[in-house]
Amino acid sequence: MHGVMGDELAISLQNVSKCYKRYGRPVDKLKEVLLPTKNYAQEFWALQNIDLEVHIGETVGIIGQNGSGKSTLLQIIARTLTPTTGNVLVNGRVSALLELGSGFNPEFTGRQNVFFNGRILGLSQQDIEAKFNEILAFADIGDFIDQPVKTYSSGMFVRLAFAVAVCVNPDILIVDEALAVGDVYFQQKCYERLRQLKDLGTTILFVSHDSTSVYRLCTRALLLESGKLILDNQPKQVIDLYEANLLKKNDVDSKSLEIKILSSSESISNSSNTFANEVVINQPEVDLKFVTLLDENNQEIDSIISEDKIEISIGLLFLKSFDDPHAGFKIRNKTGEVVFETNTYCMGIKIGKVESNSFVNLRFNFYVPLIEGEYTISVGLTDTGYGEGLFERTLIYAHNVSAFKVLRNKNSIIWSGVVNLYPSLSISKQAYV
Numbered sequence: 122m123h124g125v126m127g128d129e130l131a132i133s134l135q136n137v138s139k140c141y142k143r144y145g146r147p148v149d150k151l152k153e154v155l156l157p158t159k160n161y162a163q164e165f166w167a168l169q170n171i172d173l174e175v176h177i178g179e180t181v182g183i184i185g186q187n188g189s190g191k192s193t194l195l196q197i198i199a200r201t202l203t204p205t206t207g208n209v210l211v212n213g214r215v216s217a218l219l220e221l222g223s224g225f226n227p228e229f230t231g232r233q234n235v236f237f238n239g240r241i242l243g244l245s246q247q248d249i250e251a252k253f254n255e256i257l258a259f260a261d262i263g264d265f266i267d268q269p270v271k272t273y274s275s276g277m278f279v280r281l282a283f284a285v286a287v288c289v290n291p292d293i294l295i296v297d298e299a300l301a302v303g304d305v306y307f308q309q310k311c312y313e314r315l316r317q318l319k320d321l322g323t324t325i326l327f328v329s330h331d332s333t334s335v336y337r338l339c340t341r342a343l344l345l346e347s348g349k350l351i352l353d354n355q356p357k358q359v360i361d362l363y364e365a366n367l368l369k370k371n372d373v374d375s376k377s378l379e380i381k382i383l384s385s386s387e388s389i390s391n392s393s394n395t396f397a398n399e400v401v402i403n404q405p406e407v408d409l410k411f412v413t414l415l416d417e418n419n420q421e422i423d424s425i426i427s428e429d430k431i432e433i434s435i436g437l438l439f440l441k442s443f444d445d446p447h448a449g450f451k452i453r454n455k456t457g458e459v460v461f462e463t464n465t466y467c468m469g470i471k472i473g474k475v476e477s478n479s480f481v482n483l484r485f486n487f488y489v490p491l492i493e494g495e496y497t498i499s500v501g502l503t504d505t506g507y508g509e510g511l512f513e514r515t516l517i518y519a520h521n522v523s524a525f526k527v528l529r530n531k532n533s534i535i536w537s538g539v540v541n542l543y544p545s546l547s548i549s550k551q552a553y554v
């Protein structure tokens with residue numbers, strides 16, 4: 122059923138809600154069984170009215186704070202949990218990597234579990250035999266394959282579970298945070314495999330707290346908050362909103378902090394940006410007047426040769442006085458990944474007290490040894506720093522306020538990657554006896 126991304130639906134959820142019953146004490150559950158007329162449980166809606174359509178071939182990241190309902194949603198799609206209300210339609214063979222431990226029998230050996238799981242996933246004995254060596258090679262757990270799974274470390278467990286889930290070529294793959302376990306080499310192997318499956322047209326649902334992996338893998342992301350689907354968009358906007366919500370949560374002035382989601386026509390970007398909308402925080406006491414990029418001759422620019430120097434000039438109007446404001450910037454690549462960010466607090470610099478109705482111009486100067494490509498600039502303004510770069514209040518949080526292109530430096534070495542590390546080399550030769 123593999124195919125290119127098209128109109129065909131892989132997953133469709135209509136008005137799906139999930140209610141868990143929570144009992145104050147275990148005995149209450151017993152009482153409810155014995156006295157069914159009386160209700161001892163407290164209802165808790167872990168998912169509320171979720172409408173979702175995922176097309177074949179999409180890679181969808183699911184983001185949300187702890188307890189927002191991510192695992193519940195995945196379990197409903199994987200059909201290990203039934204929704205309380207609503208319709209679920211899943212089109213294709215689903216392979217799910219959910220909670221650690223689900224799907225494996227601890228008393229069986231790894232080998233037995235591979236066959237057991239393969240059969241559950243609808244493969245024939247011959248199919249599994251044909252894939253067994255690939256699974257074994259991917260899991261790379263050596264002789265442990267013939268030991269009972271209960272003797273496995275959590276890392277070995279995930280290796281085997283992941284190997285089974287990805288080697289059976291599912292139509293739909295559901296992964297819940299599994300990549301957080303395991304060493305960096307295994308993680309890279311997993312990403313590589315997920316990318317291959319994605320290229321083959323597998324539909325992938327992916328829960329992660331790591332925004333970088335969502336940027337890298339996903340074409341779309343969902344933000345869940347208290348069981349509600351609050352944004353369904355490109356990963357960038359969804360992660361921006363998630364991060365803005367975290368800022369809001371930690372803000373001493375949380376109630377008055379308003380997060381705006383602008384559509385593209387209202388965007389304050391001065392570049393030709395392709396993003397559908399922007400997530401913005403802008404408290405009324407401050408106004409971001411401009412963000413301009415300048416070269417070494419103070420000329421306004423929108424492109425720069427790799428390794429040249431650039432200046433970000435930020436104009437801020439303060440309508441109220443602030444004792445300890447801090448400002449910073451963030452540079453992101455095309456997919457939204459942060460390549461660099463800092464702020465005055467993290468640089469150990471104080472702007473100092475700013476009077477009401479004053480204008481402040483900040484100019485950050487730096488070299489740009491980045492690979493050629495398009496980059497965007499985000500700007501933040503905060504008040505009262507503490508700890509390792511935390512702030513009591515967020516005043517401005519604005520993405521894509523400017524953009525620039527980095528062009529190849531023809532006078533430099535030929536290199537690829539993210540950032541030029543300016544390698545030098547020494548060579549020594551001697552006779553080998």
Ligand SMILES: Nc1ncnc2c1ncn2[C@@H]1O[C@H](COP(=O)(O)OP(=O)(O)OP(=O)(O)O)[C@@H](O)[C@H]1O
Pocket residue numbers: 141142143165167185186187188189190191192193194
């Ligand atoms: N079996 C259950 N009985 C009662 N409440 C439950 C049950 N399973 C989950 N919940 C509650 O439902 C809410 C959503 O849980 P869920 O595991 O889906 O969240 P999550 O977003 O995956 O969280 P995390 O990031 O911590 O894994 C939580 O508040 C959780 O306490």
